[in-house]
Amino acid sequence: MAWHGEPLVGFDLETTGTxxxxxxxxxxxxxxxxxxxxxxxxxWLADPxxxxxxxxxxxxxxxxxxxxxxxxxxxxxxxEIAQTLCGYWAQGVPVVAYNAAFDLTLLTAELHRHGLPSMxxxxxxxxxxxxxxxxxxxxxxxxxxxxxxxLEAVCLEYGVILSGAHEAAADALAAxxxxxxxxxxxxSVAALSPAxxxxxxxxxxxxxxxDFQNFLRKKGNPEAVVDASWPLREPAxxxx
Numbered sequence: 310m311a312w313h314g315e316p317l318v319g320f321d322l323e324t325t326g327t328x329x330x331x332x333x334x335x336x337x338x339x340x341x342x343x344x345x346x347x348x349x350x351x352x353w354l355a356d357p358x359x360x361x362x363x364x365x366x367x368x369x370x371x372x373x374x375x376x377x378x379x380x381x382x383x384x385x386x387x388x389e390i391a392q393t394l395c396g397y398w399a400q401g402v403p404v405v406a407y408n409a410a411f412d413l414t415l416l417t418a419e420l421h422r423h424g425l426p427s428m429x430x431x432x433x434x435x436x437x438x439x440x441x442x443x444x445x446x447x448x449x450x451x452x453x454x455x456x457x458x459x460l461e462a463v464c465l466e467y468g469v470i471l472s473g474a475h476e477a478a479a480d481a482l483a484a485x486x487x488x489x490x491x492x493x494x495x496x497s498v499a500a501l502s503p504a505x506x507x508x509x510x511x512x513x514x515x516x517x518x519x520d521f522q523n524f525l526r527k528k529g530n531p532e533a534v535v536d537a538s539w540p541l542r543e544p545a546x547x548x549x
Contacts, residue, residue: 319481333357356380
């Protein structure tokens with residue numbers, strides 16, 4: 310059976326900002342999915358330890374006051390998320406995250422910030438994965454399609470219903486359904502094993518980063534650098 314017919318796990322973070330090495334976790338969800346339907350779910354609300362900017366609260370709906378009053382310590386949340394994801398990887402279950410390079414880099418930064426074991430360390434030194442990122446896959450298989458590549462836009466493209474955008478559980482489930490819809494439309498994606506797809510995404514993301522960097526430099530920013538690392542930036546680059 311192709312990978313999109315097997316159990317998958319959706320993962321999403323809602324955060325304090327858009328820079329993954331600096332932003333903090335506010336909410337998170339990890340959802341086990343089988344045949345497109347959720348079968349197991351965990352969710353977290355964290356106290357990020359910093360004030361949540363108004364623009365971030367406007368997106369995900371969590372205020373600083375609520376996070377402080379109801380959220381658990383960020384170190385506990387990051388530790389539990391990492392342990393949950395690594396538990397699935399240890400069983401060979403792929404983790405699906407839309408724009409995985411953001412979420413996994415941010416989680417890695419949080420682990421480093423709080424002096425917690427990295428995900429690789431939790432896996433006995435192995436690399437994390439397999440990771441399936443419908444954002445990266447869609448850009449590769451339908452490179453010239455016009456329009457936005459937000460989760461909402463890509464859900465519309467593939468006929469996936471997204472209820473409650475920017476709510477971690479809804480986004481995590483939608484990411485899995487979009488990944489499956491891409492595989493259904495593109496036989497070349499469905500034909501790959503999860504490990505092969507993981508390796509392909511490393512290449513596809515690097516190709517996109519190179520192209521985007523060249524575009525920015527041609528548009529008047531000669532010093533522009535687009536990080537080509539996927540599915541996350543190296544832990545050594547994250548601040549404590």
